[in-house]
Amino acid sequence: MPELPEVETIRQTLEPVLHGHRLLSSHIYECRLRWTLPDHLFESLHGALLLKITRRGKYLLWHFDVGRVMLVHLGMSGRLGMATPREPLAPHTHVTWEFSDSPLIYYRDPRRFGMIDVVNKERLNEHPRLQLLGVEPLSLQFTPKTLCQVSGHRNIKTVLMDHKVVAGLGNIYVNEALFMAGIHPQRQQCHLTKAECTLLVESIKSVLTRAIEQGGTTLRDYRDARGEPGFFSLSLQVYGRENEPCLKCQTPIRRSVQSGRSTYFCPQCQNLH
């Protein structure tokens, strides 16, 4: 479900509620996630003050004043939200956290592809899920060079989906950025011109920035931490538009499958050579 703009929107809607509040208690209702939650995972955080929530790729990092950090990844169907203490928990609720003077925070994940972990601050960058992540796409470190330096003959869509190269992109925004840049998803990365790499980097930054401004993309069930949907769905140019006319040239949008994921593109506007 959530790609970088959705995770960032959740961060932005959750942090103002929790920052400066103390974690009083937590409860694990369902320990089966991508990796099973240990019984006492959150114990070291009880009584700790939440300093801030940051984001790295699609991971949310909850920094506590005891030198511990909680990592949360939402997988495909994970959701962080707020509930009143009395209301019954929705199905597939894995964890709830009770913070001082705050609504009850829950994590819910029907497909169980998400993960939650807690680590020492000093060990954060060595965490197996973080240490191999590439650059942040909205940072100054993400440049045309990032794409040029990748070795091999992979197609450009696969390269952009590779979090070791650039962290946080997903299927929606890769499709959208490639359309915006006029680059066919099956182009070999090593055959892109410098100008195309530049345009692609600009397109990625542009589409992510606009998506964050719209609160992300709600296709089915994505909601921010307040329960609000995202409105970038209204701005999608190719994703999910198979057989619909290209918004630039009217040619029907095509769908193919690359690495098991749907790829949407305009065969007219997106150059293969």
Add this chain to the structure above:
DNA sequence: AGACCCCTGGAC
């Protein structure tokens, strides 16, 4: 690079 795996739920 690609196939397969992990899961549930919704559309058809």
Add this chain to the structure above:
DNA sequence: GTCCAGGGGTCT
């Protein structure tokens, strides 16, 4: 019933 889904880890 079948197919599909915004994730990614782990094998060959």
